[in-house]
Amino acid sequence: xxxxxxxxxxxxxxxxxxxxxxxxxxxxxxxxxxxxxxxxxxxxxxxxxxxxxxxxxxxxxxxxxxxxxxxxxxxxxxxxxxxxxxxxxxxxxxxxxxxxxxxxxxxxxxxxxxxxxxxxxxxxxxxxxxxxxxxxxxxxxxxxxxxxxxxxxxxxxxxxxxxxxxxxxxxxxxxxxxxxxxxxxxxxxxxxxxxxxxxxxxxxxxxxxxxxxxxxxxxxxxxxxxxxxxxxxxxxxxxxxxxxxxxxxxxxxxxxxxxxxxxxxxxxxxxxxxxxxxxxxxxxxxxxxxxxxxxxxxxxxxxxxxxxxxxxxxxxxxxxxxxxxxxxxxxxxxxxxxxxxxxxxxxxxxxxxxxxxxxxxxxxxxxxxxxxxxxxxxxxxxxxxxxxxxxxxxxxxxxxxxxxxxxxxxxxxxxxx
Amino acid sequence: xxxxxxxxxxxxxxxxxxxxxxxxxxxxxxxxxxxxxxxxxxxxxxxxxxxxxxxxxxxxxxxxxxxxxxxxxxxxxxxxxxxxxxxxxxxxxxxxxxxxxxxxxxxxxxxxxxxxxxxxxxxxxxxxxxxxxxxxxxxxxxxxxxxxxxx
Numbered sequence: 001x002x003x004x005x006x007x008x009x010x011x012x013x014x015x016x017x018x019x020x021x022x023x024x025x026x027x028x029x030x031x032x033x034x035x036x037x038x039x040x041x042x043x044x045x046x047x048x049x050x051x052x053x054x055x056x057x058x059x060x061x062x063x064x065x066x067x068x069x070x071x072x073x074x075x076x077x078x079x080x081x082x083x084x085x086x087x088x089x090x091x092x093x094x095x096x097x098x099x100x101x102x103x104x105x106x107x108x109x110x111x112x113x114x115x116x117x118x119x120x121x122x123x124x125x126x127x128x129x130x131x132x133x134x135x136x137x138x139x140x141x142x143x144x145x146x147x148x149x150x151x152x153x154x155x156x157x158x159x160x161x162x163x164x165x166x167x168x169x170x171x172x173x174x175x176x177x178x179x180x181x182x183x184x185x186x187x188x189x190x191x192x193x194x195x196x197x198x199x200x201x202x203x204x205x206x207x208x209x210x211x212x213x214x215x216x217x218x219x220x221x222x223x224x225x226x227x228x229x230x231x232x233x234x235x236x237x238x239x240x241x242x243x244x245x246x247x248x249x250x251x252x253x254x255x256x257x258x259x260x261x262x263x264x265x266x267x268x269x270x271x272x273x274x275x276x277x278x279x280x281x282x283x284x285x286x287x288x289x290x291x292x293x294x295x296x297x298x299x300x301x302x303x304x305x306x307x308x309x310x311x312x313x314x315x316x317x318x319x320x321x322x323x324x325x326x327x328x329x330x331x332x333x334x335x336x337x338x339x340x341x342x343x344x345x346x347x348x349x350x351x352x353x354x355x356x357x358x359x360x361x362x363x364x365x366x367x368x369x370x371x372x373x374x375x376x377x378x379x380x381x382x383x384x385x386x387x388x389x390x391x392x393x394x395x396x397x398x399x400x401x402x403x404x405x406x407x408x409x410x411x412x413x414x415x416x417x
Numbered sequence: 418x419x420x421x422x423x424x425x426x427x428x429x430x431x432x433x434x435x436x437x438x439x440x441x442x443x444x445x446x447x448x449x450x451x452x453x454x455x456x457x458x459x460x461x462x463x464x465x466x467x468x469x470x471x472x473x474x475x476x477x478x479x480x481x482x483x484x485x486x487x488x489x490x491x492x493x494x495x496x497x498x499x500x501x502x503x504x505x506x507x508x509x510x511x512x513x514x515x516x517x518x519x520x521x522x523x524x525x526x527x528x529x530x531x532x533x534x535x536x537x538x539x540x541x542x543x544x545x546x547x548x549x550x551x552x553x554x555x556x557x558x559x560x561x562x563x564x565x566x567x568x
Contacts, residue, residue, distance in 0.1 A: 019465070190426060263499045351462075353508075354505075354506060354507035354508060354511075355482075355507075355510075356482050356507040356549075356552065357451070357507050357508045357509075360450070360549070361451070371482070372481070373482075373483045376484070380483065386483045386484070386485070386505050386506075387482065387483045415451050415456070416451075416456060416459075416508075
């Protein structure tokens with residue numbers, strides 16, 4: 001059972017094993033029913049491979065990184081930095097362009113804080129109407145502090161971004177454009193490369209919130225042409241407490257650190273300090289070592305499964321779910337009904353029934369969905385909705401799960417009939 | 418051997434990972450929160466309107482779920498002569514607003530001010546998890562804030 005010390009990095013995942021077998025929690029019974037987990041936009045379940053990698057680290061390699069010259073510390077450092085390389089390769093970046101953070105939220109706060117230092121009064125920051133709070137609030141704060149102007153790219157009736165309006169909103173005063181690649185509410189996939197070109201034409205930087213896209217789509221920062229990409233480990237089979245900020249090296253080099261302390265410094269005197277080189281300049285304090293290793297194991301798991309296969313699987317499930325959900329009277333999908341440019345995230349309303357009641361009754365059937373505003377209150381007010389119920393799928397979900405959801409929703413309607 | 422040890426450790430960690438009886442059977446009737454009277458108050462809420470004349474009003478929301486309730490109070494000689502509500506929310510928050518307004522009409526300000534979470538729960542007559550308790554007491558919170566404004 002126990003692995004040798006260095007196997008942690010080379011663990012291969014057999015692709016023939018049915019996916020469900022890899023996720024122990026999926027066998028859990030909830031209220032006597034088999035768990036149907038449909039809240040993957042909030043967080044995903046962890047494959048055995050990730051759990052094993054982290055357990056292995058704690059049982060055999062645990063030490064602080066970049067500190068000791070003893071064997072254990074060297075091994076921990078190697079595993080931690082190897083994890084960084086695996087993640088860099090996964091998104092087409094270089095080693096020194098990958099900064100470990102706590103998650104997408106911290107990555108975006110880092111950017112708002114560090115890029116914000118250079119903003120001038122009157123500079124403009126452009127976001128979209130479909131952003132998560134974490135890609136709105138940090139910018140609101142920096143805009144207030146620096147007397148900058150926030151602008152939002154509006155939605156079309158089809159729940160996509162209005163690119164024509166984006167071209168007008170983004171102008172020579174725009175310094176930062178920050179948008180999500182996939183909406184956590186609507187499932188809409190945004191045309192990042194096009195937005196990058198619009199932003200770059202006026203010398204603005206393009207930031208991508210990849211929290212929902214990186215786990216589900218092949219994402220390559222070179223192809224996206226983005227300047228920064230933020231994402232979280234726990235939404236892609238990895239642990240909580242670890243996330244990534246990718247940034248173009250040239251941009252990162254010219255940015256001030258976000259947090260100050262250990263690991264991010266080169267030299268400290270009583271009066272002054274100088275910064276470590278990339279990527280450590282942005283990693284203050286002891287990092288989340290086991291979590292970084294867990295995330296790398298998750299990335300390897302996804303790579304072995306194949307990102308293209310995930311896309312194919314989720315497309316099929318999306319077609320199936322949209323068709324099945326459309327048979328429920330009084331159910332309205334808040335998102336595109338077309339398969340192109342949308343992920344397997346289904347927000348919906350049910351006539352006369354609040355999303356929390358929907359979630360509570362579905363829970364009795366062992367079905368986990370999310371109800372509420374999904375940390376996108378501005379979007380909800382734009383759509384004039386108090387909230388939605390959201391089912392979001394991942395690679396381990398099947399048509400059976402969709403069937404369970406549909407049956408569950410019919411039960412919900414019965415309770416309120 | 419190793420497996421067994423692991424299980425023992427997990428049992429020991431149960432104090433941290435509160436693992437309730439999730440394998441238990443479906444809810445019993447006593448545990449059911451969507452009882453007939455709750456659904457009735459949700460579908461046909463009493464006093465759900467804006468008063469044409471009121472002494473004070475107050476709006477509160479539950480940031481977690483976006484539920485919003487406005488309370489309108491008409492007061493005379495230390496008593497609530499009319500009370501109504503507006504807003505949106507789940508069955509529990511709407512039913513509790515409906516029941517609570519029905520219950521407090523004609524009562525003295527001081528007795529309404531002394532209503533507690535427990536009173537709301539006994540009005541509803543259902544068991545509530547801590548998270549649903551927040552839905553249930555939104556209207557009570559709003560009434561209390563409105564009463565404070567009267568002082």
